[in-house]
Amino acid sequence: MLNKTIIGMSNFIKNIFSKDRNLNVEQLIQKKTILSFTFFIAFAAFAFWGWKWLRNQPTESGKTSVPLRKVLNANEKIFSGILSDKHLAKxxxxxxxxxSARVNGYLGMNNNFDPSxxxxxxxxxxxxxxxxxxxxxxxxxxxxxxxxxxxxxxxxxxxxxxxxxxxxxxxxxxxxxxxxxxxxxxxxxxxxxxxxxxxxxxxxxxxxxxxxxxxxxxxxxxxxxxxxxxxxxxxxxxxxxxxxxxxxxxxxxxxxxxxxxxxxxxxx
Amino acid sequence: MIQKKIIKKHPLAIRWFHWINFPVLGVMIWSGLLIYWANDVYKIGFGSTTLLKFFPTSFYEVFKIPYRLSEGMAYHFLFMWLFFLNGIAYVLYTIFSGEWKLLMPNRKSFKEAWQVLLHDLHIRKSKPPQGKYNAAQRIAYSAIILMGIGSIISGLAIYKPVQLLWLCNLLGGYKMARIFHFALTIGYVLFFMVHLMQVILAGWNNFRAMVTGFEVKKQIKDTGNVSEIPDAE
The missing domain is CATH 3.90.420.10 (Oxidoreductase, molybdopterin-binding domain)
Incomplete structure (x- = not known):
């Protein structure tokens, strides 16, 4: 049993490293599938790692992390380019x-304010x-x-x-x-x-x-x-x-x- | 004697675009929800009757949506670039590689798509013609590209409604542009659910092709005669 598993595994590894022309169709399918899925899982792991990295960045101001803040500022650079005195709100x-216009917040509206x-x-x-x-x-x-x-x-x-x-x-x-x-x-x-x-x-x-x-x-x-x-x-x-x-x-x-x-x- | 044959199906580029788009669109939908929560006014109903409210409180709680507007905006405005660039790359690739010929619906597609539907629902036994994509797939995969373009256009209209007022007007104004943007997102979710089910039903050989690029076809090899066996489904 153990012997069979070891032989199976060594054949399998041999398949992956041997040249395609030495393999029959079955072995070729196996080889290509294993290689592709290895890359695929590596890609998924990399994406997941990237996501975790982004989620764990220290926050600079408020709740927004440094890289996200950088992107917001970069977006500003790009889109402030289309700001124009000729572009008017409808x-x-x-x-x-x-x-009656909606009142949505009271920040800065201290009750002790004296208008006079x-x-x-x-x-x-x-x-x-x-x-x-x-x-x-x-x-x-x-x-x-x-x-x-x-x-x-x-x-x-x-x-x-x-x-x-x-x-x-x-x-x-x-x-x-x-x-x-x-x-x-x-x-x-x-x-x-x-x-x-x-x-x-x-x-x-x-x-x-x-x-x-x-x-x-x-x-x-x-x-x-x-x-x-x-x-x-x-x-x-x-x-x-x-x-x-x-x-x-x-x-x-x-x-x-x-x-x-x-x-x-x-x-x- | 049964013989297997390796047949190329999906080019490497298309597999990359597909699998990049999957998590990116996921983040866009999630961050979009964080934004939508701050003013969750959409519902389906008539008169004063609400059939479906977007979204029930329990839904928000399960996905930890409430009070994360600024976070949602920050992620949305980062991943929009990935969604946009990947989408552009995909469209350009399909145009220049000629893949579009396999993807675009043709004159027969709308009639055949009906046959696909009947077949999938087990109403009709005979199998509709299946090239790389069948008629229903051609329509669905072309529609999803149009939806992506729609999301980018309506997204831009909401993002810069004053500087891009013409775009906003084109969509019927700011509020209408927001509705389009939201409806398209619901469309993606519905697409994804059907897509996932179809992938499961189509089986391993089909799914493997989206990762490896090739499909395995079985052939019966008699004395000289070769005939294809349809894929086991």
Whole structure:
């Protein structure tokens, strides 16, 4: 019995290493099958090992590991190439807009907020701070937009907003030096929510500093008195209740990217 | 006397594309689920009656889906490249190698596919013509390529709905593009279930061909006359 097994095995190994022309059809089938399946199983093992490697990488920010973050950043490099001021989010007539825009989060919406003392702090390149109230903002030409607001969760809603173009704001307050930086940073007054946005997206003609929803002042839960609306990004970048605005060449802190592992760019 | 013969069936390239696609598409579906969970609004039903909700809570729990949106997006946007590049390579290979001639449905395919179905359901006894692929396979394997193209197009439309607004409009808008993308995924799952069953039914010789590339044909060798024995199924 043992003898037979050993002879069988040695014949089998001999088959694999012998030249094809010395083998009969049966032996050839056996040889080719064994070789192919050996490669096949090796491939499967390699794929499995690669998957385990990817799953076990240390996380850099939030829940996203270093290689995955690198890929997200590489995707940004590729797809930010098609970002253009000429590519506009589709707009709709006001009648298509929903009556009550969805409120999806309360981060940065501290209850102790006092609207009467609110000022937006624009931190300039010189280090000076430009302090503006809502009337200063409203002096600039008003722009309205009705567009499909897209949440990163997957829902979208046609909503109607009014405010001033961010690019108009930059021009009106001579912030060209600041706008030459790579990123715009925004923070809520309570520092509970913060986003970073690449400057080309911030300067996109549909990006608004927004003070109206459905033709009325922003409700508190929509970021009264002033919020960002940026149609070229998922909704998480449209920060409610702007406290501080600053400009930088390095990526400003971003709540969803730093704390929760989302892509930083999130461009649409 | 029965004689066996080795016959080449699947080229090496096609076997690679197939077996790379399998785990890659698996990761795409899994990460897609992680994304879909965050706004799981699709269902099949009429009026206020829901026949099937995508997906029941128990399903999410079994596969550990909830609260993993950022993870899902990160994996989806890595493996999309592998899915895309492998798909492109496969399509280019079938075009330039001439394999497409064996794969594309022809004039007879739609009639014959019906015969294949009846045969597979044991309603019809006689076997429909079987080249490398039978008519039903030609239709299914060509359709799956179109579905792959559909996933890439609808995926791009969802991924960059402002920069690629024309693409989004082509699919009937953002919400419609999302529905297409989701429906195609359900299509893959259904395809996979039928495919798996057919592979099991077709047996070892057929499965081995997808790994080794060759199939074994048995022939009866009489005094001079050679006739083929159909594969045992």
């Amino acid at each position: 707009t709709f007539p006001v009648s298509k807009a929903v009556n 003392t609110w000022m937006m702090n624009v931190i300039k390149a010189t280090g000076d701070t430009l302090k503006l109230n809502l009337d200063d903002i409203k002096k600039l030409p008003k722009t309205e937009i009705v567009f499909n607001f897209k949440c990163i969760e997957g829902w979208s809603q046609i909503t109607y907003w009014g405010g001033i173009k961010f690019s108009d704001f930059i021009k009106a307050y001579n912030l060209d030096t600041e706008a030459a930086k790579k990123f715009l940073g925004l923070r809520t007054p309570d520092n509970g929510y913060y986003v970073g946005i690449d400057m080309p997206s911030a300067l996109h003609p549909q990006t608004l500093l927004c003070y109206e929803l459905n033709g009325k002042p922003l409700p508190m839960n929509q970021g009264y008195p002033l919020r960002l609306i940026i149609p070229v990004k998922y909704g998480v970048k449209s920060l409610k209740r702007i406290g501080d605005m600053f400009f930088s060449d390095s990526k400003p802190p971003d709540y969803w990217a730093d704390e929760k592992g989302y892509d930083y760019y999130l461009g649409l």
